Amino acid sequence: MASCDAPGLQTLDEALEQILSQLSPLHEQEWIPLSQADGRVLAADVQSCLDLPPADNSAMDGYAVRVEDLTEFDWLTINQRILAGDAITQPILPGECARIMTGAMVPEGADTVIMQEDAELGDNGKVRFLAAVKPAVNIRHRGEEIASGDTVLSAGRRLRAADIGLLASLGIDRVAVCCRVRVAIMATGNELVAPGQALQAGQIYESNSQVLAALLVRLGCTVIHFGIVPDDPQALRLAYQNADNQADLVIASGGVSVGEADFSKQVLDELGQVGLWKLAxxxxxPFAFGRLANSWFAGLPGNPVSTMITFDQLVVPMLKKLAGEKTPPRLKMRARLTCGLRRRPGRLEFQRAVVSTTADGILAVTPLARQGSALLSTMAEANAYILLDGDTASLEEGKYVQVELFDGLLS
Known part of the structure; x- marks a missing residue:
């Protein structure tokens, strides 16, 4: 079956390529304590100034020995007891060994650690070993994880908990990070009312700015709220001008279609250069992108699901580019349909779905029964998209489809 509405529409990949080709990372950076660095984007490579571990140390509780002694001596004399953090001053001589704990430095002369379960203590303060021993085992060697001068984390990485721990293990207490992207958000429409107020006939509660603010905070942005702006050219002009003066990116939901009361494009054309796309x-x-006097602009559809999907697929890459973050392509997988799926070919479709694993380890996906773009509850229920290209028609149960799991941003 031929595509029903794809001709003349711009593909997602085409639009994203055009947008990202115009953006450059913001140059501002700041030094912050490591305790505040979780979720921030590194502004510069981090090199290690020491070896990790800084010295040979024991990988377990046991005995540090010279392997060559095990063929000559039945019993070895324990010449010292070494705990993690102890400074080593006494070497291991022939016929001797050291009681050693996990993390303790291996003394000079020892080349192997034997686990305590393989040792037998005698009444004479000596020890012998009951199992065959391989040389150079159970020792973490100096610099085996990281050598001094190694690049441990690269610029553009969004720091995670493990990264924070790694930096701390190298003695680093401050890092250079990119400054937060400042994002102004507003919702446009005469029908919108803020939550908590009484609804009048024809009005609905505005939710898009709440969703966008939550997503932006998760992305580490500074959020500037402009609330609800009515469908009035003068009010829109003032809101866009104020937002442009305060933000790196201005995001508006609603007002980017072709309705008679959608004045955003008219006003934005006066204030900057804005392109309006119809995406496939x-x-x-409907999606708009452009440049204002001091900032970039993104106009999202008014329907809540459309807002979330265009934000996820288009605005998130924009924000990451502005923040200097380097990310791999989105991870897509194949999953088996648990039920039939009906659709008309046309545009690339993001169907909300629930992905799970069957008892036999197969990745399975169940599309939600309702897929309307106004049904925000479906985004709350789903944990993945089913990606259906423009040529795909209805599919039977058991067929495999491509899915994209929600990441930590949407989940």
Missing amino acids: IKPGK
């Missing part, structure tokens, strides 16, 4: 995706057909 579903949900999320």
